[in-house]
Amino acid sequence: MCCFLLLFVGFSVSAQPLSQKKGFTRQDSLRGSLRPERTWWDVQRYDVHVTPDYNNKTISGKVYMHIKKSGKATTTIMQIDLQEPMILDSVVFDLVAGKNIKRFAAPIRREGNAWWVETKEFQKHLDSEDPVLALHFHGKPREAVRPPWDGGWIWTKDKQGRPWMSVACQGLGASVWYPCKDHQSDEPDKGASLSITVPDSLVAVGNGRLADKHAAGNGLTTWSWVVTNPINNYNIIPYIGKYVTWHEDFPGEKGKLDCDYWVLDYNLDKAKEQFKQAPKMLQCFEHWFGPYPFYEDSYKLVEAPHLGMEHQSAVAYGNGFQNGYRGRDLSGTGWGNKWDFILVHESGHEWFANNITSNDIADMWLHEGFTNYSETIYTTCEFGVEAGNDYCIGTRKAIQNDIPIIGHYGVNQEGSGDMYYKGGNLLHTIRNIIGDDEKFRQLLRGLNKEYYHKTTDTKDVEAYISKQAGLDLSKVFDQYLRTTQIPTLEYKTTAGGIEFRYVNCIKGFTMPVKVKLGVERTQLITPTEAWQSLKLADWYDGKTFEVDRNFYVNNKQVR
Numbered sequence: 001m002c003c004f005l006l007l008f009v010g011f012s013v014s015a016q017p018l019s020q021k022k023g024f025t026r027q028d029s030l031r032g033s034l035r036p037e038r039t040w041w042d043v044q045r046y047d048v049h050v051t052p053d054y055n056n057k058t059i060s061g062k063v064y065m066h067i068k069k070s071g072k073a074t075t076t077i078m079q080i081d082l083q084e085p086m087i088l089d090s091v092v093f094d095l096v097a098g099k100n101i102k103r104f105a106a107p108i109r110r111e112g113n114a115w116w117v118e119t120k121e122f123q124k125h126l127d128s129e130d131p132v133l134a135l136h137f138h139g140k141p142r143e144a145v146r147p148p149w150d151g152g153w154i155w156t157k158d159k160q161g162r163p164w165m166s167v168a169c170q171g172l173g174a175s176v177w178y179p180c181k182d183h184q185s186d187e188p189d190k191g192a193s194l195s196i197t198v199p200d201s202l203v204a205v206g207n208g209r210l211a212d213k214h215a216a217g218n219g220l221t222t223w224s225w226v227v228t229n230p231i232n233n234y235n236i237i238p239y240i241g242k243y244v245t246w247h248e249d250f251p252g253e254k255g256k257l258d259c260d261y262w263v264l265d266y267n268l269d270k271a272k273e274q275f276k277q278a279p280k281m282l283q284c285f286e287h288w289f290g291p292y293p294f295y296e297d298s299y300k301l302v303e304a305p306h307l308g309m310e311h312q313s314a315v316a317y318g319n320g321f322q323n324g325y326r327g328r329d330l331s332g333t334g335w336g337n338k339w340d341f342i343l344v345h346e347s348g349h350e351w352f353a354n355n356i357t358s359n360d361i362a363d364m365w366l367h368e369g370f371t372n373y374s375e376t377i378y379t380t381c382e383f384g385v386e387a388g389n390d391y392c393i394g395t396r397k398a399i400q401n402d403i404p405i406i407g408h409y410g411v412n413q414e415g416s417g418d419m420y421y422k423g424g425n426l427l428h429t430i431r432n433i434i435g436d437d438e439k440f441r442q443l444l445r446g447l448n449k450e451y452y453h454k455t456t457d458t459k460d461v462e463a464y465i466s467k468q469a470g471l472d473l474s475k476v477f478d479q480y481l482r483t484t485q486i487p488t489l490e491y492k493t494t495a496g497g498i499e500f501r502y503v504n505c506i507k508g509f510t511m512p513v514k515v516k517l518g519v520e521r522t523q524l525i526t527p528t529e530a531w532q533s534l535k536l537a538d539w540y541d542g543k544t545f546e547v548d549r550n551f552y553v554n555n556k557q558v559r
Helices: 003-011 026-032 265-274 277-289 341-348 365-383 385-398 421-434 437-450 458-469 474-482
Strands: 041-053 058-069 077-081 087-097 100-106 108-111 114-118 130-139 152-157 163-168 192-199 203-205 209-217 220-227 239-241 243-252 255-264 299-303 315-317 356-358 454-456 488-494 497-503 513-517 521-525 532-535 545-547 554-557
Touching (some): 192 209, 239 299, 255 265, 299 341, 315 341, 458 474
Parallel strands (some): 488 554
Antiparallel strands (some): 041 058, 077 114, 087 100, 513 521, 513 545
């Protein structure tokens, strides 16, 4: 496999890459920023109801959005997001006080993908009553041409010609199909429900637990699923097809974890064999990252009509029930073909993306870098430390160093696809700087405890890691996340030993690095941009000065 293909495949394993723009429009700002029309209110819960029309590729439905006032309102306007060509038919406010309900129909107007809702009458009652918005919508949502990379609603057929539907919308946004506050910083604190009305011949699967199934008339059935924990908008996803299911209990750190697997009926036998890896994955990740974050909502793998996505408590799986990434080892070392890439990677996102979520998509490395490193962790759990090292280092050939990993804030723009492999190798380097795997493990577990069910920014996570490591790693993060330069350790031999320094680095870069001296000796040194000297004993051969391979640093001898 050529490097370009490897790189493209690696970048695309989870998120839909947003095209890098030279400039940003008002629509980009409306989508990606926290303006006054968004900040005065906070989403508490979504109750989404949807009825798809497979033949016409249209959907209709309603969303009950529970909110609360989150600060002083400086505007009477509320921004609701619903992307073209979908239509927001109406917005009705219900103010509930005991058994009394006050109802207000709100004026709305459209500006591209944003809908402006007038709330002047409604705001008078916010401090004393429980507000619910009823958002009615319909339309022909953007169709996913090549999901999950080109997102939208998926209208396809299974191998037996039966309807198979779902959605993939990370990056593109949940507002591609239902009205919401489409910003990662505002997860519904009290969870969500998803009710899907489909023909009786099909099964509808959603996030969380099945709460109800009832006949809806005219040959239709409604399946209702409930999530009790906070959840990202883009993770609320329907799966509709000829599904069958089985169940097993996983004895986890917090007790019995319900695990359910939903696959197309003709794939049941091979799915049962392939998904034997799931308990191994859960055991490994609980050990390294802490308890599975959503015991209340269960863990599910759901066969999807696309490669895969980290839909919370209903992980999308489309890897063909085979090891590797569609049968390929992305590391080129052989280790990546010994486990199912999509099962492991997308499940790893339950900790990094779904439990710990970035406020802004510009910080998506918090999702993808850490989850990429979960692949190394899983390889280590199954095959040992050196196998994990091999796997991680093997992925470096897919790093482009084209643009920084951190994207532009406030415009819904992520950074380089290097957030995957370069992000993973950054974490591997930090792990080796710390030089204590138990300390590093507690750091990862601590992250998931500190930011449990929270949204955050990369600066907060960087500060937490530095504190737990007992080292100021701020320059390390700046170097690898905010530049495209890979540090080079230059060295030259002298009569008394070795001189060395960092080049191709930011000002003040002083990252410790382990070097090999002679045949068997290693030493941790802390280079700077200035030449430093290292006096060596008689045992030194005067030739070998190699950077340990686990540090993502280049090495060069100069005269």
